[in-house]
Amino acid sequence: MSYQRIKTKQIxxxxxxxxxxxxxxVQTMTKTDTRDADATISQxxxxxxxxxxxxxxxxxxxxxxxxxREIKKNTSIPIVADIHFDYRLALTAxxxxxxxxxxxxxxxxxxKRVQTLVGAxxxxxxxxxxxxxxxxxxxxxxxxxxxxxxxxxESALSHVSLLxxxxxxxxxxxxxxxxxxxxxxxxxxxxxxVDYPLHLGVTEAGGLWVGTIKSSIGIGSLLADGIGDTIRxxxxxxxxxxxRVGFQILKSLGLKSGGIELISCPTCGRxxxxxxxxLNEVEQELPxxxxxxxxAIMGCVVNGPGEAKDADLGIAGGKGCGxxxxxxxxxxxxxxxxLLETLISEINQILEERKQAI
Numbered sequence: 313m314s315y316q317r318i319k320t321k322q323i324x325x326x327x328x329x330x331x332x333x334x335x336x337x338v339q340t341m342t343k344t345d346t347r348d349a350d351a352t353i354s355q356x357x358x359x360x361x362x363x364x365x366x367x368x369x370x371x372x373x374x375x376x377x378x379x380x381r382e383i384k385k386n387t388s389i390p391i392v393a394d395i396h397f398d399y400r401l402a403l404t405a406x407x408x409x410x411x412x413x414x415x416x417x418x419x420x421x422x423x424k425r426v427q428t429l430v431g432a433x434x435x436x437x438x439x440x441x442x443x444x445x446x447x448x449x450x451x452x453x454x455x456x457x458x459x460x461x462x463x464x465x466e467s468a469l470s471h472v473s474l475l476x477x478x479x480x481x482x483x484x485x486x487x488x489x490x491x492x493x494x495x496x497x498x499x500x501x502x503x504x505x506v507d508y509p510l511h512l513g514v515t516e517a518g519g520l521w522v523g524t525i526k527s528s529i530g531i532g533s534l535l536a537d538g539i540g541d542t543i544r545x546x547x548x549x550x551x552x553x554x555x556r557v558g559f560q561i562l563k564s565l566g567l568k569s570g571g572i573e574l575i576s577c578p579t580c581g582r583x584x585x586x587x588x589x590x591l592n593e594v595e596q597e598l599p600x601x602x603x604x605x606x607x608a609i610m611g612c613v614v615n616g617p618g619e620a621k622d623a624d625l626g627i628a629g630g631k632g633c634g635x636x637x638x639x640x641x642x643x644x645x646x647x648x649x650x651l652l653e654t655l656i657s658e659i660n661q662i663l664e665e666r667k668q669a670i
Contacts, residue, residue, distance in 0.1 A: 315565065318538045320509045323439045323482055326390025326411035328365055330439075330484065331509025331541040336567055338558035339366035339544045340551040341394070346376040349383050355551070356387045362600065363571075364555045366542065368392040368414060377401045380408035392441065399425045406432045412484075414441040417474040418450065430478040441484040442471040445515050446494070461497035464489065468502060483508045484542070488515035492530040499534050509541035516546060523547040524557050532561055570602040572659070575620060576609040583611035585629035585648050597656050603663055607655070625662065627655050 322332025330337060340359060344351040346369045356367055371377050371393045384391055392412040393405035399420040402413050413433065417426045417440075433440055444467045446459055453470070457463035464487040475483060485508050487498040495514050503510060514530040517523035527545040534540050543561070545554040562568035574595065579587050591609050598607075608626030610619065613635055620626045621640030628635050634651045636643045636658065646654045 315536055315567065316538050318503055320507050320541055321481070323484060323509055324437070325366055325392065325439055328390050334541070336535070336540060336562055337365040337542040338363065338555055338562065339368060339392075339542060340364055340554040340558075341368040341370070341544065343551055346370055346372075346383070347379050349379045349386075352379070352383050353386045356383070356389065356391075359551055359555060360387070360389050362552055362555055363559060364389060364551075366390045366392060366412075368394050368544075371395045371401050371405055374401065374404060377404035377408060380405055380410055384409040399429050402429055403432055406436060406438055410438070412439045412441060414443050416442055416444065416448075416471045418471045423474070423477070426474050427478055430475060430480045433482070434480060437482065439482045439484055440475065440480070441486065441511055442468055442475075443486045443488070443511070444468045444471070446489040446491070447515075461487075461489075461494050461501055464494070464498040465501045465505065469505065472506070472508070481508075484511050485509075486511040486513060488513050488546075490514065490516040490526075492526050495530045496533050499539055500537065503537075503539045510539060511542050511544065512540040513544045513546055519548045520553055523549075527557060528561055528564075531558075532565060535561070535565055535567060570604050572598050572601060572603075572605045572607055574598075574607055574609060575623060577611045577619065579611040582614055583629060584631045585611070585634060585651075587611045587629060590629075590651060593652050594655060597652065599656075599660060599663065601663055603666055605659065605662065607659060625655070625658055627651050 320331040322334060323330050328337050342352055342355050344355050346352055359367060367389055369391060380393060390411040392414055393410040394414045395401045397419050402415050444464050449463055449467055453463050453467045457466055468485050468487050487502055489495045492514055512531045512534055514527050517526045531543050543558050545557045547554050576591050594609060606623045608620030608623035610626060610628040613628045613630050626637050632648050634646050634648060636646055636654060
């Protein structure tokens with residue numbers, strides 16, 4: 313099944329196109345202190361190695377803004393500077409070579425400051441993301457609309473108007489709430505009013521378990537509506553988890569292909585191996601690849617091979633052992649302590665054979 317995406321304007325964030333039918337990008341935010349360039353560079357490279365396509369950095373002060381130059385020089389994926397209130401930090405970030413800004417123009421003071429900011433951004437073709445969260449609604453907006461989806465949308469549109477007043481249209485918008493229904497409603501309303509690309513997310517979604525569920529429902533529902541051009545999953549945890557969840561949301565909807573897809577059974581009383589431990593180990597050992605490969609981790613030999621018949625490769629547990637199967641057919645029996653090693657070896661072999669066949 314394919315989803316009919318709502319057409320939006322296209323912008324460029326560094327090497328990535330966003331909107332206008334371009335592939336939906338997955339981004340995250342570093343959780344290091346941006347003033348520590350070495351630590352931030354290290355985390356960005358780690359994120360890039362697992363597929364992160366755009367990364368956002370907090371810029372709380374001038375030291376952080378100046379640190380962006382060193383960070384940008386030593387990394388290759390697009391960098392977005394996240395700035396609140398102080399437009400001078402945005403100007404320094406632009407001079408430091410960032411690829412986009414996240415700043416709300418209504419929060420930086422008089423229109424002359426907006427003109428200065430827009431002029432600097434336009435000169436280098438740098439997009440500005442307007443990011444409205446429920447926790448940062450202007451008091452006038454909140455008094456009029458309450459803490460509602462309409463309040464989020466009206467707030468975003470008020471910021472947009474300040475940029476449009478300067479004939480600036482290189483804009484991305486987000487309207488996030490921690491409430492999934494409010495988030496969905498806000499984005500649906502916004503998509504009917506503007507054709508700017510939309511950055512999707514559920515803000516302050518929570519830890520890995522709750523946050524993954526809330527983000528998957530919120531972001532997934534909107535993507536299924538055809539809404540959204542770039543996504544960020546917000547989790548209280550390592551940013552690599554945000555990237556993994558983001559990609560899985562897209563893959564689950566058929567909006568991104570490639571990579572290794574793991575399927576596994578929930579287990580039952582027939583399971584005689586520690587499948588939970590094995591699955592976690594497999595997830596950590598999987599090689600990074602753009603090749604589409606489905607791998608099954610099944611708890612027992614009774615149903616495993618049949619239920620995972622469409623998988624390219626799989627293992628199913630027995631008592632102190634397991635079986636390796638391909639397309640549902642038994643290949644060999646393997647001791648339990650060799651299952652992980654055997655499966656990873658077989659995956660690497662398949663990937664190498666495909667590489668050689670090109």
